[in-house]
Amino acid sequence: MWVVKIGGSLSHDPALRHWLSELSEVGGGRVVIVPGGGDFADKVRQYQGEWRFDDLAAHNMCLLAMTQYALLMQGVSPELVIASSEAKIRRALRDGRVAVWVPTALMRETPDAMSNWDTTSDSLAAWLSTMLNAERLVLVKSCPIAADDPLETLAAAEVVDRKFVDYVSDANYVVELIDKSNVALMRDRLLNTPVM
Structure with missing residues (x-):
């Protein structure tokens, strides 16, 4: 199983349709897509700046932002x-389909390590990859990526979120x-990687 996180920055890009x-x-039967937050999450930041609500509320709203992007993806393809649980993901894959994860089960009533702006959909994709025992995690970004860029450099440049390196430091899957x-x-x- 491969987890493919498609960045929210593709939400206005014709490349999105091609990827899907x-x-x-x-x-x-093999791919689970994780949607980014995109414009939907940007609006959460805007509202938080305006109304000064806490990061827990922002976290829950961002999970809904990812869900909106997932629904956009399904509208396009x-x-x-749409799958909100491990059981639903595995059922979709068994049926030979591609699942799009909606992370509504990660909504929280009290703050935890995930409920802050340091943990975005990149880290949530890593978390899901670990939970599903994925073979590979692929992050699709709208910016150019050099194959030899260390993850720490990409985190410092905000290409991935600050917590992503921690989430994948002991990963038993390929990160790309x-x-x-x-x-x-x-x-x-x-097409050319054997199914494990």
Whole structure:
């Protein structure tokens, strides 16, 4: 199983349709998509700045922002299956489909290590990869990514969130960042990597 996090920065980019089409075509039974927060999460930041509510409320709102992006993805590619739990993800994959994770189960009533702006959809994708015992985590970014950039450098440059390095430091799965123009590379990897 591969977890593919598609950044919210693609939410206005024609590349999004291409990514969803390719993943649907070659990732059935194998891929779980994690949506970023995109504009939806940016609005949460705006409202928090205006109304000064705490990070717990912002965290829960950002999970709903990711859910909105997931629904947008399914609207673009109706063959995608919305899945809010491990059981629903695994059922979609068993049915040969591609799941899109909605993280509503991570909504909290009290603050925890996840309920802050240091932990974004990047870290949540890593958390999900660990929980599902994934083979690979791929983060699709809209900015160019050099293959030899250390994760610490990418975190310092805010390409990934500050907690991401901690989430993947002991990962038993491959972690890869690729830019949005490399959909053909992703297709090739899915077609030519044996299913484990």
